Amino acid sequence: MNLVSAELLKLRTTSLWWIFALLLVPLYGVALAFNWLAARAIGALGPEAENISFSSFSVERIVGNLYTSGQFGGVLLVLLLSAILVTNEFFHLTATATFLTTPRRELVILAKMVVSVLIAVLVWLLTTALNLVLAPVALTSTVGDTHLGEPYVWQAIGLNLLVHVLWALVGVGCGVLIRSQIGATITLTVLYVVGTQILTAVFALLANLVDDSILRMRIIIPTLASDLLVSGPQSADDLPRWVGAAVLLAYAALAGALGTLITRQRDIA
Amino acid sequence: MSRPNYAEISVDRLTKHYARMRAVDDLSFTVHAGRVTGFLGPNGAGKTTALRMILGLVTPTSGAATIGGVRYVDMPDPIRQVGAVLEASGAHRGRSARNHLRIICRASGLPDQRADEVLALVGLSTVATRKFKSFSLGMRQRLGIAAAMLGDPRVLILDEPANGLDPEGIRWMRDLLRALAAEGRTVLVSSHLLGEMQQLADDVVIIAAGRLLRQGPVAEVLGETAGTARVRVRTPQPDQLAATLRDARLEVVATPDGLLRVSGADAARVGHLAFTAGVELHELTGESADLERAFLDLTAGKAGAR
Numbered sequence: 001m002n003l004v005s006a007e008l009l010k011l012r013t014t015s016l017w018w019i020f021a022l023l024l025v026p027l028y029g030v031a032l033a034f035n036w037l038a039a040r041a042i043g044a045l046g047p048e049a050e051n052i053s054f055s056s057f058s059v060e061r062i063v064g065n066l067y068t069s070g071q072f073g074g075v076l077l078v079l080l081l082s083a084i085l086v087t088n089e090f091f092h093l094t095a096t097a098t099f100l101t102t103p104r105r106e107l108v109i110l111a112k113m114v115v116s117v118l119i120a121v122l123v124w125l126l127t128t129a130l131n132l133v134l135a136p137v138a139l140t141s142t143v144g145d146t147h148l149g150e151p152y153v154w155q156a157i158g159l160n161l162l163v164h165v166l167w168a169l170v171g172v173g174c175g176v177l178i179r180s181q182i183g184a185t186i187t188l189t190v191l192y193v194v195g196t197q198i199l200t201a202v203f204a205l206l207a208n209l210v211d212d213s214i215l216r217m218r219i220i221i222p223t224l225a226s227d228l229l230v231s232g233p234q235s236a237d238d239l240p241r242w243v244g245a246a247v248l249l250a251y252a253a254l255a256g257a258l259g260t261l262i263t264r265q266r267d268i269a
Numbered sequence: 270m271s272r273p274n275y276a277e278i279s280v281d282r283l284t285k286h287y288a289r290m291r292a293v294d295d296l297s298f299t300v301h302a303g304r305v306t307g308f309l310g311p312n313g314a315g316k317t318t319a320l321r322m323i324l325g326l327v328t329p330t331s332g333a334a335t336i337g338g339v340r341y342v343d344m345p346d347p348i349r350q351v352g353a354v355l356e357a358s359g360a361h362r363g364r365s366a367r368n369h370l371r372i373i374c375r376a377s378g379l380p381d382q383r384a385d386e387v388l389a390l391v392g393l394s395t396v397a398t399r400k401f402k403s404f405s406l407g408m409r410q411r412l413g414i415a416a417a418m419l420g421d422p423r424v425l426i427l428d429e430p431a432n433g434l435d436p437e438g439i440r441w442m443r444d445l446l447r448a449l450a451a452e453g454r455t456v457l458v459s460s461h462l463l464g465e466m467q468q469l470a471d472d473v474v475i476i477a478a479g480r481l482l483r484q485g486p487v488a489e490v491l492g493e494t495a496g497t498a499r500v501r502v503r504t505p506q507p508d509q510l511a512a513t514l515r516d517a518r519l520e521v522v523a524t525p526d527g528l529l530r531v532s533g534a535d536a537a538r539v540g541h542l543a544f545t546a547g548v549e550l551h552e553l554t555g556e557s558a559d560l561e562r563a564f565l566d567l568t569a570g571k572a573g574a575r
Contacts, residue, residue, distance in 0.1 A: 097359050
């Protein structure tokens with residue numbers, strides 16, 4: 001508890017947190033506007049819309065997206081902030097003071113994981129609160145119904161929390177592994193923003209060269225796992241939701257455990 | 270909670286190999302409580318690496334270091350046992366001095382008010398809320414000492430604490446460290462400023478190229494290495510005086526310009542011998558042994574011996 005309190009104080013006493021809070025505003029705004037427009041498009045189709053179901057253009061999908069607006073940006077910021085919680089210590093040379101105070105370094109990493117989860121919950125609370133106010137407005141003005149009674153809406157909101165938390169843990173783990181602040185930030189941003197496209201292409205290439213069954217392995221791409229968790233299987237071949245969660249959790253555990261082992265051994269000079 | 274009010278630092282065959290060099294090589298020494306121990310060596314001698322190993326920040330290749338019989342990494346409350354000042358840049362640039370200290374308080378379960386107490390101790394109360402990046406090197410050193418004093422530790426370890434301090438700051442630091450040692454605390458201070466160490470330290474540990482050269486009380490190390498006192502004497506009758514002094518079993522070296530270097534006696538004895546022999550003197554200077562020369566004698570040719 002002492003260490004969590006210390007980590008929270010570290011976060012509160014620099015300008016980092018409000019820079020991230022400021023970044024969240026436009027990211028959320030764009031996401032909301034996009035989802036609002038999608039709802040309008042569906043509203044324009046009228047009652048037939050319920051029968052339409054392309055992979056990413058169903059009423060359920062769009063309503064769910066609207067109630068989880070800001071997920072893309074929120075998760076990205078949680079991921080980066082979680083990594084920076086760790087890399088900051090090396091970037092600002094505070095690791096010496098930190099590890100002198102707490103020589104059991106794994107406890108420091110653990111406290112940072114707790115704080116990253118708290119950040120994830122806070123960001124989720126913030127965007128969800130806004131969504132619960134704005135999404136019903138958007139939906140009544142477009143499709144004419146808030147859909148708040150639908151269980152899938154609440155499932156989407158719950159899963160939204162889960163992805164925030166899982167990516168926060170991935171962030172801490174990667175921050176420990178990639179000690180360089182700039183290196184970690186760039187790697188994670190690229191991985192998160194365009195990782196799906198790049199890595200899917202890599203898997204397609206591999207499948208072409210070796211064997212088609214490799215393509216099924218692409219679920220180990222973290223962003224695809226995240227999509228599976230949030231959207232559920234889109235076709236009969238797709239794996240169930242929990243596999244997505246398991247993959248993300250495995251990344252967090254692997255990066256966290258490996259990083260903690262390295263941190264324990266590493267010379268702080 | 271009762272605890273022994275003193276603790277020794279014990280370094281036992283400590284060794285750190287990097288890919289291409291032995292930063293610290295089979296180093297053993299003991300630092301006693303109630304005394305200030307100077308940890309001396311030329312730049313690159315391995316002082317910082319040794320101190321970081323004692324504090325569990327760098328893992329030794331072999332050997333061990335304990336404080337009060339316990340390894341630093343095994344201490345449940347290290348901040349209350351050991352205070353360390355390692356580098357003057359160890360705080361986040363955008364954070365205030367008080368918040369930097371409060372974070373350490375939180376992590377170690379100390380009350381937040383300790384931050385203000387130690388800021389007052391080092392004379393930084395008026396700048397407590399200023400950001401670290403606005404601090405001068407001297408203020409950063411003081412903040413480092415403040416952080417080290419948070420847990421009221423019985424052992425203090427400081428790496429080059431005089432760096433960046435003005436003469437007044439150096440005197441302040443010397444008085445503080447002497448007072449802390451007088452309370453029975455163990456104080457280990459690394460430095461390459463030898464003159465400062467001669468005024469501050471009770472004991473010295475001298476290393477070069479990662480190896481121990483000498484350890485002991487300052488007076489003893491001076492006696493061993495600088496040998497006996499030396500005297501410079503100038504006279505219009507150098508041959509006569511040299512003969513007289515050699516009769517008295519003193520070692521004399523004559524220089525071409527009529528100067529004699531005498532070892533084995535102090536200025537009073539040489540003056541007396543000259544007087545009784547009726548030799549006229551133009552100059553008589555005692556060269557007292559000093560740490561600087563002892564240090565140079567000891568480390569000569571060893572600094573580059575990696």
